[in-house]
Each structure stands twice: as C-alpha cells, then as structure tokens.
Amino acid sequence: MHWDVIAKNMNYLLIGAYPHGELGGLAMTILMALGGIFGAFWLGLVFGLMRLSKRRWLYLPALAYIEIIRGTPLLMLIFWFYFLAPVLWGHSLPGHQSALISLIIFTSAYIAEIVRAGVLALPKGQMEAARGTGLSRMNAMRHVILPQALFNMIPSFVNQFVSLTKDTSLAFIIGVNELTKAATQVNNRTMTAPTEIFITIAVLYFIICYVLTAFSRRLEKKIMRYQARLR
Amino acid sequence: MAYTFDWKLVLSGEYGGWIAQGLVITLKISALAIFCSLVLGTLIAVFRLTRVRPLVWFSAAYTEFFRNTPLLVQIFFWYFGSYSILPEVVNKWLYRQDFEFAAGVIALTVYTSAFIAEDIRSGVFAIPKTQIEASRATGLSFLQSMRFVILPQAFRIIIPPLISQFLNVVKNSSLVMTIGVMDLTYMTRQVESYTFHGFEAFTVATVIYLAISLVVSFAVNVYSNRVLKLIPY
Numbered sequence: 233m234h235w236d237v238i239a240k241n242m243n244y245l246l247i248g249a250y251p252h253g254e255l256g257g258l259a260m261t262i263l264m265a266l267g268g269i270f271g272a273f274w275l276g277l278v279f280g281l282m283r284l285s286k287r288r289w290l291y292l293p294a295l296a297y298i299e300i301i302r303g304t305p306l307l308m309l310i311f312w313f314y315f316l317a318p319v320l321w322g323h324s325l326p327g328h329q330s331a332l333i334s335l336i337i338f339t340s341a342y343i344a345e346i347v348r349a350g351v352l353a354l355p356k357g358q359m360e361a362a363r364g365t366g367l368s369r370m371n372a373m374r375h376v377i378l379p380q381a382l383f384n385m386i387p388s389f390v391n392q393f394v395s396l397t398k399d400t401s402l403a404f405i406i407g408v409n410e411l412t413k414a415a416t417q418v419n420n421r422t423m424t425a426p427t428e429i430f431i432t433i434a435v436l437y438f439i440i441c442y443v444l445t446a447f448s449r450r451l452e453k454k455i456m457r458y459q460a461r462l463r
Numbered sequence: 464m465a466y467t468f469d470w471k472l473v474l475s476g477e478y479g480g481w482i483a484q485g486l487v488i489t490l491k492i493s494a495l496a497i498f499c500s501l502v503l504g505t506l507i508a509v510f511r512l513t514r515v516r517p518l519v520w521f522s523a524a525y526t527e528f529f530r531n532t533p534l535l536v537q538i539f540f541w542y543f544g545s546y547s548i549l550p551e552v553v554n555k556w557l558y559r560q561d562f563e564f565a566a567g568v569i570a571l572t573v574y575t576s577a578f579i580a581e582d583i584r585s586g587v588f589a590i591p592k593t594q595i596e597a598s599r600a601t602g603l604s605f606l607q608s609m610r611f612v613i614l615p616q617a618f619r620i621i622i623p624p625l626i627s628q629f630l631n632v633v634k635n636s637s638l639v640m641t642i643g644v645m646d647l648t649y650m651t652r653q654v655e656s657y658t659f660h661g662f663e664a665f666t667v668a669t670v671i672y673l674a675i676s677l678v679v680s681f682a683v684n685v686y687s688n689r690v691l692k693l694i695p696y
Contacts, residue, residue, distance in 0.1 A: 303676030401533035427544035441531035
C-alpha cells in the first residue's frame, strides 16, 4: 500500500491549490453543497407552494417541473445545462456556475415535494383557524403554516443536503475542481495508489454525510417528542 | 448564433441506432444491478434482524457507509482501485469479462443494496411482532419464519419504495458512462460530439429516461391505491 501518496496530497484533496491558486477539493465540494442547498431551498419553496395552490395555472407547471426533474438523471440535467447554455445565451458558462445551477434545479424539485408533504402533514384546523381570524391565504401560509411546517421539515432538509453533498461529485464530469476531480487528478499523476485515494475520499465524504445524517436523526427524535407534547 | 434543429439526424440512421444501443445497455446494466442488489439487500437486511452481534454490526456499517458516500466515488473505486483488494482469482475472472460493465454492475449493486436493505428492514418492522413470535412458536426456525412468514408480507408493503429504488438504479446507471460503459448517456454524448446537435440528442435521451420513470411510477401508484388498501395493517 502507498499511503504516503495520500499524506503528500492531503492538502490538495482538502483545499486544492488554494493560497497560491484556485480553491478546490473538499472545500469546493462543501461550498457547492452550501450554495446548492441555499438556492434549492428558495426555488423549492416556490415550486412547493405553487404545487399546493388550487389554481390550475399555478399547480400544473409546478407539477410538470417536479415530475420531469425527478424523472431524469442529474447527469442528464448537468449535460443539458453545460451544452445548452451556449445555445441559449450565445456563450458558455464556467463549469462551476453551470454545475451549481443544475444542482439547484435538480434539488429544488425534491425540496418542493418535502415542502408539500410538510404543509399537508399539518392539521387542517391550522389553516382554517388562520383564515377564520381574517388572514388571507397568503398571509396564513406566511405567518401560521410555513413557520410550523418548515420547522418539522428540518430533518428532511438535512437529508436532502446529504444527497446534495454526494451529488456534487457529478460536477467533476464537466471539470469542476471539487473533491472527486482532485482525487482523479492525484490518481492520474501518481498512478500507483488508486485504491488508497478512492478509499480516502470515500471516507471524507462519509464523515460529512454521516455526521449530518446522525444529526438529522437526533433532530427528528427531538421534533417528534416536541410534537407529542403539544398534542 | 442561429441554431437549426435537425431531429431526423438523431432519431434515425446511424445516430439513432447508437442511442438505441445505449438504451439496451442502460436497461441491461439496470436489470442486472436491480436483481443483484435485491438479493444482496435482502441478505444485509436479514443480517441486521438476527441477534448475532457481528452480523448486526457488519450490516449497520455496510448500510451506513455505502449510503453516505457518492455513487461516482464508488464507481471509481471499483473500476480503478478494486484490484488490490480483491483476490487474484476474482480479478482474473473480472478482467476476462467486460470489465467496465462488471465494475458498473458491482458499484450499482453495492450502492443500491444498502438502500434496499433499509427499505426491507422498515418493511419488516411494519409487520406486527406477533407474526414472528407465532411463527417461531409453531416450530419454524428464525430463517424459516423469515422466508415463509415475514418476508413475503414485508415485500408486499415495500413494493412502492422498492420500485422507486429500482427507478433510481435506472437513473443512477447514467453515471457508469464515466468509466466508459456505452450506456444511453454515453451514446448521447457521442452523438453530440459527432453531430454538434446536442440539444436534440439530449432531448431524446431525457424523454427516454422520463418515459421509463413516469410509466413505472404510474403503475406503482395504481398498485398502492388498489392493492395496499387490502392489507389489514
């Protein structure tokens, strides 16, 4: 085994060539995941609420958006964006922007479903009571339903964030310099230790994702206890 | 930049043929991975349900590790890095096969089986405990009660999540293009780079993936609306 290869390149795997060059490696992965979840949350919230609307012109486009995106592989979406941006805008987007947009679009469809499920899971009386006090549907959503629903959805958001972190590895395919790309670069340069390199980055991904999963499980228990007390 | 659409180019002739070949490979690798991961996933789930400590630990570690690492990394691991871990005999056998395809199937199987194991475990938990107690009391062994009493009921409940897992396999199989398996996504890229008609090629591929997903999930909805209602608990 050649674990010295890992020791020599650990810095590159973690932050890329950062102080002297571009940021990359694990840091880039985390940045993309954070940017992705932030964008996907807002986009997903919009589509989730549109999907819940009773107006056909609002919920049909949302339904189509969610079903189409959930039915296609992320890789397809990434290619779409990467190859079609030049057709649409006349110039190509840099890899990391294009990958980030694809990740946001992809994840937002799943977030929209989480939002929908979270809102539907609340007792119907909440909406009725809020409307009864004279709030409009929008205001009731904004001040009564969403604060409760979003709180209950936190564990699902964390799980989605874990999926997103894993999905950022696909950005490698269009040349974004994140952890997986850094690993293949190190692998191509050294040629002697593919097993060690891929085990190492698997462990790096695992640490992030497992910590988050464990966190979301504890949170879920807490929230369930909290809800049980309210009933 | 004016862009002229040429749908005929990618739907017929040589390029259409490539896409069709890619579809066949995608279906083949998905079917194989689904079958293997169902078997492996069941095994891992049963490990978790036994009271044998090492088996439980192994099963827990397996599901946690493979669910929390990206599929792409796992594919690279099996493709580039597995030779120094696997025994010589297995390596030789694998290299005699279509190695890219084999590595793709192994990666998809291992990844998916972790998810399937969790689905099966939750399905088994949904069966009332008295079922296993009653079946053990009639004199069946643990394995027999699993085989004849628990798993048949559990599988009926978890068919919808299982199918959506299978659909994930079809979608995830697009990643094997990175190690050179000529699946639908690979062939679409190929058509794109030969013709520069990426828009048409990717539309066709997207529609194919979408059609598979929508048809299957429609069938599952029908199933869960009609059949699952008949189950008493």
